[in-house]
Amino acid sequence: MLTSNDLALARQCTLLKALDPADLDHLIDAGSVIRLARNQQLFSQGEPAKALFLVVEGQIKLSRLAPDGSEAVVHVFGVGETFAEAAMFMGGRYPVTATAVTESRLVSISNARLRDQILAKPETAFAMLASMAQHLKLLVAQIEQMKLLTTRQRAIRFLLDQSGQTEGPARFSLPHDKALIAHRLGMKPETFSRALAELAKHGVRMSGSQVTIEDVGRLGDLLSVE
Amino acid sequence: MLTSNDLALARQCTLLKALDPADLDHLIDAGSVIRLARNQQLFSQGEPAKALFLVVEGQIKLSRLAPDGSEAVVHVFGVGETFAEAAMFMGGRYPVTATAVTESRLVSISNARLRDQILAKPETAFAMLASMAQHLKLLVAQIEQMKLLTTRQRAIRFLLDQSGQTEGPARFSLPHDKALIAHRLGMKPETFSRALAELAKHGVRMSGSQVTIEDVGRLGDLLSVE
DNA sequence: CGGTTATTTGACGGGTATCAAACACCGTGG
DNA sequence: CCACGGTGTTTGATACCCGTCAAATAACCG
Known part of the structure; x- marks a missing residue:
């Protein structure tokens, strides 16, 4: 009904x-x-x-x-x-x-x-x-x-999309399983996990499915660097 | 006009x-x-x-x-x-x-x-x-x-698509540059070239942009093998 | 024929998948 | 309350595919 x-x-x-x-x-x-x-x-x-x-x-x-x-x-x-x-x-x-x-x-x-x-x-x-x-x-x-982004870049872009912001700090929760997200992004769950782990150096913290990004703008800059 | x-x-x-x-x-x-x-x-x-x-x-x-x-x-x-x-x-x-x-x-x-x-x-x-x-x-x-095919498999599928057949021998010419085909398939020209070279073992011959496939059916079987 | 543009081939390194195991999380039932 | 199995996640070691860089060769065209 x-x-x-x-x-x-x-x-x-x-x-x-x-x-x-x-x-x-x-x-x-x-x-x-x-x-x-x-x-x-x-x-x-x-x-x-x-x-x-x-x-x-x-x-x-x-x-x-x-x-x-x-x-x-x-x-x-x-x-x-x-x-x-x-x-x-x-x-x-x-x-x-x-x-x-x-x-x-x-x-x-x-x-x-x-x-x-x-x-x-x-x-x-x-x-x-x-x-x-x-x-x-x-x-x-x-x-x-x-075709033209590495796994790390795709992971970053996913986080930026989810945050819904272009600058400043952000906090949100992942829409579903990390394994499913990995599949959406065309990579294996292990690879996605490692990509997230490396992003800790750049102000991305995770606890469970909660994501905290110190500075969305700074994270976005990473995309062009590599 | x-x-x-x-x-x-x-x-x-x-x-x-x-x-x-x-x-x-x-x-x-x-x-x-x-x-x-x-x-x-x-x-x-x-x-x-x-x-x-x-x-x-x-x-x-x-x-x-x-x-x-x-x-x-x-x-x-x-x-x-x-x-x-x-x-x-x-x-x-x-x-x-x-x-x-x-x-x-x-x-x-x-x-x-x-x-x-x-x-x-x-x-x-x-x-x-x-x-x-x-x-x-x-x-x-x-x-x-x-997402789920290797470069070799994509090359094979491209050839099969182009042949327009599902069995028997085939002969046709590539629609454009190999470099452009490689890009369409999401790989580098060098990689595409190597993929074609390996397919010589499986009845694929090339002279210029002309392609000859001994047996389309046999080539298709390769897709499932790997 | 010469010069430009494709294509091939080689050596090398890095990124990603794979396999495997440890670990965290969670609801269940004892 | 804790033990427990199931599921999801992390981490590690390894192999290999593919991209990169470089050079040689081939095809093309005026």
């Missing part, structure tokens, strides 16, 4: 905020809330795509699985984000596997209804296009990272 | 093939053909986005440039492909730099007109969404490659 908080989230996200309340209600009917336990799969790659999803609680990991069992994490979506928009236009199949990182609640949005909505109100298409453009940008940034 | 061949290309590409001839004509007016010399830049990252482009001759490289001068090649577009669709929805700025790999001819398509077109005929939005979804898929595949 949808809470009022869920609805508030729906009204904020890029994809849905442009809709009239009535249209939004029609897209999200009562039966479309999905609960997932930790590590439970929502869909797997190659499966027919019937819907896209809005995260209202928890985190969802999208990844590609290689035949030998190893996985490449493409992205992790958090509360207020939508994902799998593109699937309905890619031969109707999901190109990735979606798994709950933590216990999660999702709102599913029917592809067919969204399609009708676009036809009825073309402005909706712009919201959809904007949402996909955002994802494209994220992926491009990720490719750039992988 | 547009040739009839250019128009034929426009009618084939994912983005434009759904349009009525009259609408297509309106999008592509006579003044919108652009010629680029080899290595000439079309736009650079951060620049305001006024149009998207269809390649009718040559090849266009999209890349991200780091402050220190190094570049990460995101993709190379060939004849019949459109690019920069997403820019008009990303704050109106190009997130990458576009450069001609060879002498090229492009048709530019005004963002404003395309926007009008979508509003007038919502079906157009689906073509646009499909086109962007394709790009998303490409990027996801690329991230997967970088």
Whole structure:
């Protein structure tokens, strides 16, 4: 069942905020809330795509699985984000596997209804296009990272992103497991751990999942040095 | 000036093939053909986005440039492909730099007109969404490659993709410089060269830019071995 | 033919993965 | 309250892949 908080989230996200309340209600009917336990799969790659999803609680990991069992994490979506928009236009199949990182609640949005909505109100298409453009940008940034940053630099950039600041001291907590973060950054957990350890010299302290950065600006300077 | 061949290309590409001839004509007016010399830049990252482009001759490289001068090649577009669709929805700025790999001819398509077109005929939005979804898929595949394949495996996959076959012997020519291919694959030219050299043991012969593969199927088996 | 640009090859060092083990953290149950 | 197993994290030793630098060779073009 949808809470009022869920609805508030729906009204904020890029994809849905442009809709009239009535249209939004029609897209999200009562039966479309999905609960997932930790590590439970929502869909797997190659499966027919019937819907896209809005995260209202928890985190969802999208990844590609290689035949030998190893996985490449493409992205992790958090509360207020939508994902799998593109699937309905890619031969109707999901190109990735979606798994709950933590216990999660999702709102599913029917592809067919969204399609009708676009036809009825073309402005909706712009919201959809904007949402996909955002994802494209994220992926491009990720490719750039992988291709020309070292593991240490990627770790730094991750911390800077998380801090949400460009200068001064910062304190925040990691969004999930260090192992999962390492995967997102395209490195092994051991390597990520070592990278963090070295950053202690530059004003990064950790206790559990709590991170304290003495001076975000100084940490950022490190990126250009090496 | 547009040739009839250019128009034929426009009618084939994912983005434009759904349009009525009259609408297509309106999008592509006579003044919108652009010629680029080899290595000439079309736009650079951060620049305001006024149009998207269809390649009718040559090849266009999209890349991200780091402050220190190094570049990460995101993709190379060939004849019949459109690019920069997403820019008009990303704050109106190009997130990458576009450069001609060879002498090229492009048709530019005004963002404003395309926007009008979508509003007038919502079906157009689906073509646009499909086109962007394709790009998303490409990027996801690329991230997967970088994260879990070795350089040798990436080289092999590139050759297999280029051959367009899944079994038997193949012969084709490389689409461009080996150095550029290496960049696309996220490795240095030297490394790519060595990877190709080793593949000689497995039935891959090269003379200039001509590639001959004895048995595509056997080459593909190598991917799973290592 | 000469000069420029690609490509190859070699030697070397560093960064990262791998394997393995120790350690910290946490909820459970005795 | 403490023992306990499971999970996540750290640390260490080692190997190897790949990037770097440098030079030789090959291909290309006017």
